[in-house]
Amino acid sequence: MKRTHLPLNALRVFDAAxxxxxxxxAADELAVTPAAVGQQIRALEDHLGVVLFRRTSKGLELTSEGEAGLDPLREGFLRFEESVQAMQAGQASDRYTIAAPRxxxxxxxxxxLARFRAGRPDIRFILASHEATDFTEANLDLAVRLTDGPGDLEGVQLTPARRITVAAPGASAETxxxxxxxxxxxxxxxxxxxIRAANPGQALSSALAGMGRTVLPLALAEGALADGRLEALGESEESRxxxxxxxxxxxxxxxxxRALIEFLTA
Structure with a gap:
């Protein structure tokens, strides 16, 4: 069934007036000018084909037509609020769905994430199977991607844009x-x-196994460099x-x- 177009902004102005x-x-409440309120009311009256207010010696009064529509309108606004709350409740505050490179x-x-969850036992994490998973299809909250910027998404950089060449310690010159x-x-x-790996994780594993040298994001190699499983072949350098x-x-x-973003970027 085709729904009638509702002039929701004008109806909100009518409710306030x-x-x-x-x-x-009404203008003070809505942070607009009285002239703007008057224009919205006149436009609504033209749209409905009725007069909603009349001016009397005592001030502004509602017409019978305006009175007739007021209670259903306010009930409708309450239902809108209930709808918004229901949709927001669907995004459970204790559940995070995240996609990230393995x-x-x-x-x-x-x-x-373990530190973030410490002291918050009700928090649940759902991990998507692939970092490029579609936000809508998987109902993702957040994704981590190796990229040169956020593109058309909102984003914050988690790690320095640096790369480093690494190899397993003790590997032969040939390797x-x-x-x-x-x-x-x-x-x-x-x-x-x-070796042609499909992703930096496979390249990291290959380097750890002593199969050759590779260039990795510094953040990915730091742990293995720190505990001696990899060694740097030169200094780190800026990356795109x-x-x-x-x-x-x-x-x-x-x-x-926002709470998780602030924690991860603190």
Whole structure:
């Protein structure tokens, strides 16, 4: 069934004017000018084909037509509020659905989520199977992606945009000459990779296994460098990409999401 177009803004103005019986006080409530209130009322009267207010010596009065519509209108506004609350309740405040690269989750994100959950036993995390999972299809709250910026999403950078060349310690010179490539690795020009990995996680595992050298985001390699499982082949350098925490604006504005963002970026 086709629904009648409702001039919701004008109806909101009508409700305020009817409560105050004053265009001026309605304007103060709505943070607009009295002239704007008058224009909205006139437009609503034209749309409905009825007169809603009359001016008398005592001030503004509702017509019988205006009186007849007022109670159903206010009931409708209450139902709108109930609808909004129901939709917001669907985004449970204690449940987070997150997509992140497996390797980044393992070396960086998991420990931080554990600290965030400490003292909050009711919090639940649902992890998507792939970092590029669609926000709407998976009902995601947040996603972590290795990218050069947020694009058309809201976002905050989680790690420095730096990369480093690494290899397993004690590897032979021949092994160290073998490059491990992955999409976005930015290997030196002319490199002939011995291994082509599908993602930086596979490249990291290959380097740890002593299969060659690779270029990794610094954040991904830091733990293995610190405990001696990898060694740096030179200093880290600036990179075009970093790990970003991303979400569409509606999710970004959620109170629970803001709390997690503030924790992860503190």
């Amino acid at each position: 009817a409560r105050h019986l004053s265009f001026t006080r 390797e980044f989750y393992s070396v960086w994100l998991a420990a931080r 160290r000459e073998a490059w491990i490539d992955w999409p976005g690795a930015a290997l030196p020009e002319g490199s002939d990779p011995a 990409r970093a790990y970003w925490l991303l979400a569409p604006l509606p999710q970004w504005r959620q109170k629970k999401v």
